[in-house]
Amino acid sequence: xxxxxxxxxxxxxxxxxxxxxRLLRPALESILRQARVPDEVIVVDDGSTDDTPAVVQDLIxxxxxxxxxxxxxNRGQPAALNxxxxxxxxGVIAFLDSDDLWPADRLPAQLAFFHxxxxxxxxxxxxxxxxxxxxxxxxxxxxSELAAANRRxxxxxLGAALVARWVFDRVGLFDEEIGYSADWDWFMRALELGIxxxxxxxxxxxxxxxGSNITSDRAVGIxxxxxxxxxxxxxxxxxxxATPQAPDDA
Numbered sequence: 149x150x151x152x153x154x155x156x157x158x159x160x161x162x163x164x165x166x167x168x169x170r171l172l173r174p175a176l177e178s179i180l181r182q183a184r185v186p187d188e189v190i191v192v193d194d195g196s197t198d199d200t201p202a203v204v205q206d207l208i209x210x211x212x213x214x215x216x217x218x219x220x221x222n223r224g225q226p227a228a229l230n231x232x233x234x235x236x237x238x239g240v241i242a243f244l245d246s247d248d249l250w251p252a253d254r255l256p257a258q259l260a261f262f263h264x265x266x267x268x269x270x271x272x273x274x275x276x277x278x279x280x281x282x283x284x285x286x287x288x289x290x291x292s293e294l295a296a297a298n299r300r301x302x303x304x305x306l307g308a309a310l311v312a313r314w315v316f317d318r319v320g321l322f323d324e325e326i327g328y329s330a331d332w333d334w335f336m337r338a339l340e341l342g343i344x345x346x347x348x349x350x351x352x353x354x355x356x357x358x359g360s361n362i363t364s365d366r367a368v369g370i371x372x373x374x375x376x377x378x379x380x381x382x383x384x385x386x387x388x389x390a391t392p393q394a395p396d397d398a
Contacts, residue, residue, distance in 0.1 A: 159186040159255070160238030164228035165246035169199040171356070173207060178249040178354075180213050184256040186242065189215045190232045195222030226322040226330035229306075233321060239313050243306040249354040254278075258310055261346040274315040275338060275345040278308035278352025285358045294357075304335040307353035315343055 161179055165172055172191075179189055193200050204217045220231055233241065240259065244250060261276040280303040282294060319338045322330040338345075 157240050158188070158238035159184070159240045159242060159259075160232075160236035161186045161189045161242045161244060162192065162229060162232035162236060163189065163244050163246055164192045164194060164225050164232060165196065165200060166194040166222065166225075166228075167196045167198045167200070168246045169196070169203050171247045171358075172200060172203050175244055175246050175249060176204075176207055176213075176215065178252075179244060180211065181252055182250065182255040183253070184259070185214070186255075187214060187238055188236070189213065190235055191215060191217050192228040192232045193217065193219045194225065194228040195220060224324065225328055226324040226326065229330075230321045230324065233316060236313070241311045241313055241316070243309070244353070245307055245355075247356045247358060248307050249356065251351055251354060253350075254352050257350070258348045258352055261348055262310075262312065264346055271342070271344050272312075273346045274312045274318075274343045276310040276348055277302045277304065277345055278310075278348040278350060279303055280305045280308045280353050280355050281351040282355040282357055285356045287357055289357055301349065302347045304332065305353060305355075306331045307355070309352075319343065 163175065163179075176189065176191070179186060191204050193204075201217065201219070204215060207213060208215050208217075216235070218231060218235060220228065229243070240262070258276055258278060262273050264273055279298075279300065281298050284294070315338065318341060319334060322334050324330070326333055
């Protein structure tokens with residue numbers, strides 16, 4: 149049986165970034181300000197051409213923070229996340245987009261949810277979800293839409309969640325063919341496999357809206373969502389077809 153995550157376990161944070169040097173330092177500093185500082189912060193540079201390497205090195209020099217810098221040729225966010233996962237040593241995995249922030253009190257309170265009982269001893273909590281609160285940074289947003297999004301009781305957001313490492317062994321890595329919605333696909337696959345999820349009602353990540361977010365194109369978002377729903381239904385149909393049916397009563 150996989151062990152439950154606990155506050156004493158090593159925590160690895162994976163931050164994939166591409167040409168966001170201006171926003172990268174505040175993101176990293178929000179991780180390092182936690183009451184429980186993660187054991188390692190893995191920055192995966194997806195082939196940036198700006199000052200990203202210098203920003204990371206300056207922070208390492210100034211703070212002696214447990215930051216590991218990994219570079220790869222530009223292959224997209226899912227590939228960068230997978231690169232970080234392969235390098236991570238922690239039993240608990242956390243994520244942060246390089247344009248977002250962690251609230252100061254995120255850890256260790258969220259870690260305590262791994263101690264909570266699942267439906268049975270054989271089903272420990274594998275994922276702790278949280279809430280994402282979005283805020284506008286230099287752009288105009290619809291206040292009612294922003295308020296509605298922020299009122300959701302839980303978000304299937306990598307940046308808001310903590311994941312026990314063994315969950316990736318069961319669910320697999322992120323699908324590099326999907327693009328930026330690979331995290332939604334991954335959560336769907338985890339749900340399909342019955343991974344037990346606990347919900348932290350607090351805000352656990354602050355999402356910056358700055359006008360160049362990769363999710364800002366609504367038309368692309370709608371197409372991606374439809375594609376993911378189709379993939380989910382296809383997997384369900386394949387599973388149903390492979391499941392032996394009980395014989396009808398005579």
